[in-house]
Amino acid sequence: MxxxxxxxxxxxxxxxxxxxxxxxxxxxxxxxxxxxxxxxxxxxxxxxxxxxSFDDYQPTVDLEKYPRTDIHVPEDTCGGGWATKAVVTCTQPTSSLLAGRTIALKDNIALAGVRCTNGTTAVDWTPVVDATVAMRVLDAGATITGKASCENGCFGGVSDTSCTGPVENPWAAGYSTGGSSSGSGRLVAAGAVDMALGCDQGGSIRLPAANCGLVGHKPTWGLVPYTGIISLEATIDHVGPMTKNVADCALLMDVLAGADGMDDRVPMMVKPGTFDFVKEVNETLAKGKPLAGLKIGILAEGFMSSRMDLGVEKLVRSAAVKFAEYGASVLSVSIPLHTESAPTWMCALPIAGMRQGLLGDLTGRKQLFMTDRISMASPKLTQVAFDANGPGGQSIYLRGRFLEQKYGLELHARAMNLMRKLAEEYDKALETYDVLVMPTAPMLTQKTATAAEKKEKGMGPLALLNRNLGVTHNTAPFDFSGHPALSLPVGLASPVDDPDVKLPVGMQIVGRQYEDLVCMQVAAVWEKENDWKSLYAGDM
The missing domain is CATH 1.10.20 (Histone, subunit A)
Known part of the structure; x- marks a missing residue:
């Protein structure tokens, strides 16, 4: 030419x-x-x-090294947890860290040859690449046994919006696992897999973990590559472990962490294979006063949600003060701007989320572009795609267009700058405190509704979306700030209108950037000293 x-x-x-x-x-x-x-x-x-005229340049999946068999949509979905099942292994693993372990991937994570629904029928896509995190767990000897259901477009916090069907909480039939990594939470808690990977842009790892009695860790932004995963918005995209205990969480993080040379979120100096979270956690547990010298701040504003549940508050406060028994100093800390995170987040997400998450516009990024999926995108949603996205995606799309047309890009810029200010407020508090603790979610999980029930009750977009109000009060701010945040189960509580039901409650532990280890150490000590399943808010 x-x-x-x-x-x-x-x-x-x-x-x-x-x-x-x-x-x-x-x-x-x-x-x-x-x-x-x-x-x-x-x-x-x-x-x-x-x-x-050139062939596209995509990573080639070695199907002899990474064979995949028995790919199918199961009849038994384990309470809605499975979207697609498969058996994927590595014939030449580079380590045995995950040997014998089974893992499910959230259904927005690419696994070549296995459909990837992203919880929606808006795009019909079967990837030709494996996500970096998928290859890493395979190289560590794990078996991937399928894709876990996720909420429609990853926009839902109640587990009844996925195109693959509702996902039931394993603790109580008819209750939500939370979202959007709903299937991942269900499958691990129900014992269908040993571990799962979730993705988190507003709480989508931590909320299902809290609701299902699991450990869920949102890593520091830029610690684990997001390569080969459907993005919602690059500045808040996180992928991380959902496990039965802290030890498994640390083990999975040893495998996942570090740059892959493709994802611009992850600095190249963050080298894979250089982490030893398991060893460090075990050394902490072996100490007489394992948390001696640590300062733990109970975030006052973390308990100020208008939907704060009394049982949740009791359990989390009781769990937090126990850190003093293990050698830590435990004090209250106030960050007033934390209460402003919800409206700021509401204004910061729609424009970028609309462009990246719904329209596939990833211009300005340095990453692996999944061109086969991008080729299905368009500058505007078609009516078919708009309908298929459901109220969550529809809301992001219309809110994004509304803000874009009425306020231009200045509102988004200001909101992002305010989120940076909030991040600096967290950093300032974390100069004094090693971690901040608060409820993962201020309330217990709620009931799901079938399509027929939604229709019978006349639940329109407003009623459906209002179910998510306040749920991300303590989770979404740390997606924007990028701080590591781990949800740890600390007890059981009952809904006011359903006293016979007992549901898990999560405590969130937030650390300094790239100090994910400290979150795990603090969580592991509490976990070792307490049987959370025996702690019931009704007894307090």
């Missing part, structure tokens, strides 16, 4: 192509400059066609 712009008439685009482009964008050019832009755009068009 010549680098010289074409000048012969046969190779030039028509003048009306330039004038139409100007008209569509409310622009004008002097007539004597139209031909210049015919030449410039024609050269660009030839370059584009030349580029598209």
């Amino acid at each position: 010549s680098e010289i712009p074409p000048t012969d008439e046969a190779r030039l685009i028509r003048p009306e192509v330039v004038t139409s482009l100007l008209d569509e964008n409310n622009l004008v050019l002097p007539d004597d400059q139209i031909n210049d832009f015919r030449v410039l755009l024609s050269a660009l068009d030839e370059a584009a066609q030349h580029m598209l």
Whole structure:
């Protein structure tokens, strides 16, 4: 292909192509400059066609090294937890860290040859690549046994929005696991797999973990590669472990952490294979006063949600003060701006989330582009795609368009700057305290509703979306700030209107950036000294 712009008439685009482009964008050019832009755009068009003549450059999956069999949609979904089942292994693992362990991947994580629904029918996609985290668990000797259901577009906090069907809480039929990593929470808690990977942009690892009695860890932003995973919004994308205990969480983090050379979220100096979370946690547990010298701050504003449940508050406060028995100093800390995170988050997410999560616009990023899925995207949602996204995706789309058209990009910029201010407030508090603790969710999980029940009750978008109000009060701020945040089960409580039901409660432990280890150490000590299943808020 010549680098010289074409000048012969046969190779030039028509003048009306330039004038139409100007008209569509409310622009004008002097007539004597139209031909210049015919030449410039024609050269660009030839370059584009030349580029598209090359084969796409994607990582090649070695199916002999990573064989996959028995790919199918199961009849028995384990209470809605499974989206698709498969058996995927590595014939030449580089370590035995996860040998004998079974793992489920949230259904927004690419696994070549296995459908990836992202909880929605808006896009029909079967990946040709494996996500970095999938390859890492396989290289460590694990067996991936399938894809775990997730909420529609990963926008739901109640587990009845997925295109694969509702996901039931293993502790109580008819109750939600939370979302959006709903299937991951269900499968681990029900014993269908040893571990699972979830993704978290507002609490989607930690909330299902809290609701299902699991340990769920949202790593520091930029510690675990997001390569090969459907993005909701790059500045809040996290992938991490959902496990039965802290030891498994630390083990999985040893495998997952570190740069892969493709994801621009992860600094290249964060080297994979250089972490030893398991060893460090075990050394902490072996000490007489394992938390001696640590300062733990109970975040006052973490208990100030309008939907704060008394049982949740009792359990988390009781769990937090026990840290003093293990050598830590435990004091209250106030960060007033924490209560402003919800409206800030509400304004910061829609424009970027609409473009990246719904329209697949990842321009400006340095990462692996899954071009087969991107080719299905369009500058605007079609009516079919809009309908398929359900109230959560529809809300993000319309809110994004509304804010974009009424306020432009300044509102998004201001909201992001305020989130940075909030992150600095957390950093300031963490100069004094080693970790901050608070409820993972201020309330217990709620009941799900079938499609028929939603219709019978006349539940429109407002009623359906209002179920999520306040749920992310303590989780979403740390997606934007990027601090590591771990949810630890600390007891059981009963809904006010359903006293015979007992549901898990999670305590969130938040640490300094890249000090994920400290979160795990603090959680592991509490876990070792307490049987959380025997702690019931009704007895307090």
